[in-house]
Amino acid sequence: GGSVKDRVGANIIEQAEKRGEIKPGGTIVEATSGNTGVGLAIAAALKGYKTIFVMPDKMSNEKILLLRAYGAKVVITPTEAGPGDPRSYYEVAKKFAREVPNAILANQYHNPDNPQTHIESTGPEIWEQTDGKVTDVIIGIGTGGTITGVGRYLKAKNPNITIVGVDIEGSILTEIWQNNGIIPPGAYPKTYKVEGIGEDFLPSTMDIRVVDAIERAGDRESFLWARQLVRQEGIFAGGSSGSAIAGALKYCRKLSGDRLTVVILPDSGSRYLSKFYDDKWMREFGFLTMEFGEMSLGDLMIAKQNKTLYTATLGDSIRKVELVMRQHAISQLPVVDKDGALVGLIEEVDMLKHMLEEHNHSNDEPIDSLVQKAGAVYSPSTSLDDAMHSLTEGLALIIVDGNRPAGILTKIDVLDFVAGKI
Template identity: 90%
Template structure:
């Protein structure tokens, strides 16, 4: 038997790379119900590796092969927040390459374990250092690429194959899925590859399409965009918790000329929107998707008339179960408010005003105990022995 014939229409492929792309477009009926325009989301987490970076990772390797930059059995090195690493790891596994990924220490444990599952070597570096610091994940990745025989640096921050990927795939998909009717695209910005590639393609089809970036508070990409590509005096990056969005420098893969507007989102609203997305729409997406939704909501509230905005949701929530999908983690960093059902019992006890605690001893008369309970408006009291150890509980019935 010869097997099946590859068919994109039937979704039959010769290998996993064929399953990348052509992700669905879904209307956000509940989250977007109060907006003046309909809002659609492109679900990039439905790529095989769970993120928009599948497209980039596979294409970077393909183009490097075409240029003869990597030899059989070679090693691919990259500085990554995790998702580009997965895209590279998928293609590398299929083609027989080794992989080394360097990640900042703020990234989720799920991402680290996932990359190791693909056979990658994962190196962790400090988050709170500048991009030129020798300890930064950018510089450590460069060092590994230099010192490892037959290795290349994928270099997503400066590799033109990054935006080109989206110019050739993501942009055309958006145009075709909306029959050319989309008017606005909202995209989180990190390397700038997605927003540049999508923007370049869509503006070639219709220059009136508005390209909106979403930046995270703590990043300086907004200030760089406002200052026409230069870091303005006094613009200093701050640490933030959302992964895979924002930067402390301007990657050469980002062309700010394709960005018409930028909305900003903070950690807390990003995480809460991601949690709302899965609870209201059944869409299980990551923190940067929450940022994208936060930015899209802010932007779409300003729209009117016959507009068709689309927001790109970059990755899956499965990478963040130990982080913002965990109530304990959210409380630890102050991202959950004291709402019923979202609060630990210990938090409730800490929130109550301090009051004197009353107890009865085994030798107290019943009359005395009842009087103490009535005088202090309590319906229960612990009973302790001579050493102060709990012996029982007396309760008013």
């Protein structure tokens, strides 16, 4: 089925059978954004059950057609109808489950089999495939099943593992998490285009106690990152995967380099070809109007082909630094102290001028007297517009995380990025 929800759909049906909740020839009903529906539809087709799925009208046509291809009945409801509204996809699904003979509601938002699936499968996979070295896991939150199951399993293995949720702007899950599971006064959901994450209530399948931090992503950055992911990495993923990448970048910029971070990309991009992979759709909703100047330097660093950062350290010899510059065809290096903090910049031209001066030189002569103050030091969140004056002055941009250099951007790096987008 192409999503993390395949394992949930199959397990929900298997557990319902074990408990005798569904009889042969019965009907499975679910309120779904599409992916759980596909997982249920596949298992139901194999086991001979009928399916009815209720979806908000913002979901992609590909998902609707895919569910119907499995023989499901698909009912569409208005996206703006919230919990408790009889028109909402939750309430319409409950109505079908009550009125259709021999029907059950899969109930992914309140079914403990949802997180249990990930306790038994996804969590152990992450632990085993990282040899138990995982330090951080970043997961989009919707029903909360994935983050709860993975979080419970991994924290039982190592309570120091950090579980990070990614919420979408417009959802109120962040506010609920910040308010210890209660919807705070003034927290109102807004509509958003990303499918599969975010909610306007707290599902009981989400255990907020396992979540250590939440990062938020917006529609536009989610879609742009998903599009960039397939073009740069060949990973064809959905919009909520773009949200996960956006949230992961915000979170990982705060980390030291010795962390092993896992990011879950929950579904395939094949279900969104008529939506955010379509330039016309993106322009219609204003998602392709971003000016290059609005890009952050951190995002430009991510897009840079060669991300390796070479530095010199106070006390290094001129010969050693010259060798690094020659080997890697670079003309300037950030200089750090013994603790890795940025102290300045050394340039090829300054070393040349020094070597041409009439005095005795030695192979181990240190660079310290040649280090210049770095005139263009910026944080990853700085926009290209705000740093452009430094580039026009011929300066390389040194990107720092705290006081440590994290990258360097030159005019040619920015030109390569812009040319590749035209």
